[in-house]
Amino acid sequence: MKDEKAKTPAPKRLKKPNIAVRLLVLAVTAALVLGALFLVVYRDTYNLDSLKRWLAARNLEAGEATPFTHAGGDKLSIVYLDSGVVTASTAGAHYYSLDGSPQIDEVLSMENPVLTASNTTAVVYDAGNQDLFVFRNGEETFRLTLEGSNDLLSARVNDSGWLAVTAQQSRHKGAVTVYDSHGEEVIGIGLTTAFAVDAAISPDRKTVAVVTMGQESGSFFSRLLFYPVNQQEPSAQVDLGNITVLDLDYEDDVLWILGEDRLITVTPDGETVQTFVFTPSYLKGCSLGGDGFAFLLTGRYRSGGADQALVINSNAQAVHSLSLSSQMLAYAAKGDYCALLSGSRLALYNSGLEQYASLENLQAARRLDLTPSGSALLANSQQAWLYIPKT
Numbered sequence: 001m002k003d004e005k006a007k008t009p010a011p012k013r014l015k016k017p018n019i020a021v022r023l024l025v026l027a028v029t030a031a032l033v034l035g036a037l038f039l040v041v042y043r044d045t046y047n048l049d050s051l052k053r054w055l056a057a058r059n060l061e062a063g064e065a066t067p068f069t070h071a072g073g074d075k076l077s078i079v080y081l082d083s084g085v086v087t088a089s090t091a092g093a094h095y096y097s098l099d100g101s102p103q104i105d106e107v108l109s110m111e112n113p114v115l116t117a118s119n120t121t122a123v124v125y126d127a128g129n130q131d132l133f134v135f136r137n138g139e140e141t142f143r144l145t146l147e148g149s150n151d152l153l154s155a156r157v158n159d160s161g162w163l164a165v166t167a168q169q170s171r172h173k174g175a176v177t178v179y180d181s182h183g184e185e186v187i188g189i190g191l192t193t194a195f196a197v198d199a200a201i202s203p204d205r206k207t208v209a210v211v212t213m214g215q216e217s218g219s220f221f222s223r224l225l226f227y228p229v230n231q232q233e234p235s236a237q238v239d240l241g242n243i244t245v246l247d248l249d250y251e252d253d254v255l256w257i258l259g260e261d262r263l264i265t266v267t268p269d270g271e272t273v274q275t276f277v278f279t280p281s282y283l284k285g286c287s288l289g290g291d292g293f294a295f296l297l298t299g300r301y302r303s304g305g306a307d308q309a310l311v312i313n314s315n316a317q318a319v320h321s322l323s324l325s326s327q328m329l330a331y332a333a334k335g336d337y338c339a340l341l342s343g344s345r346l347a348l349y350n351s352g353l354e355q356y357a358s359l360e361n362l363q364a365a366r367r368l369d370l371t372p373s374g375s376a377l378l379a380n381s382q383q384a385w386l387y388i389p390k391t
Contacts, residue, residue: 068100
């Protein structure tokens, strides 16, 4: 594999006047010029760490917690929150406490269920349709049902519970609406010259990053716009070129953008743009849930699985790598940790790809998420359980 760091031209500044499980789900519709239809949502000291895991697991002993039964369903995704576990599938959205007790059930048929989350809050929506649910602190804090011909394209939430919703609207080529933690609208952004396809709200709740797609001189291009939540005009823009944006993550000091053949980091002021290009290898998966790093899986061939895992830092540089020989069923990154799940083994690593735990009794687990303290949430088609590593 050839690691290449490509420089992107300096972004244009405007004067005053967004794929896991992740590689996640590409199921969003946005009508582009000449009536083209695009799907664009991909849219999951060790002593101190041991103490953090113990507290986060509510006094569970190291090892595997007792499994609990979940609602199941096709296209299942699962995520760990500090207040419980959320699942999304074609059977709807479900919220469980950490001991597996059902908290909230939204039982409805979803054609393209998507689950995205921060550490505290999860949002489930039906991409290309109209229903959306937000879960936080053991409750359903917000629900949204679009009307008429409006369809959901993307929804992303930060740790404060603020939500950026991207939708296709009849009056605009694309629209982004930001809601606060109480479900009150903060700002609505309607675009008439390009299609809004994704958006993410900053951790400090002051800025929303909007990805647009348009056509110029017969070629499609993507652009990143930064909007302060108190004004209708962008404060900065970055031309991303001819890429399809698959995933976004907004951290304090960098916005992560995943494309089909590259990973881009942009500073919130739009001044610094750095790119890690993974061609001639092919993207097999990526989690942007790590603190200050992305967990990237690539393969040498278009078909087949991943043969390499990489840790990419916020300067868009590959700083650690790991060769893979087994077919990976799931992967995850959160906090300072990352994980790989094959059919025979779960392996847990720190952000330096140093293994600190493994598990072979997988009980047919096919879904995976991590807690911020490095424990693993596992799920098969009927049950979910927590694995807390021993020191």
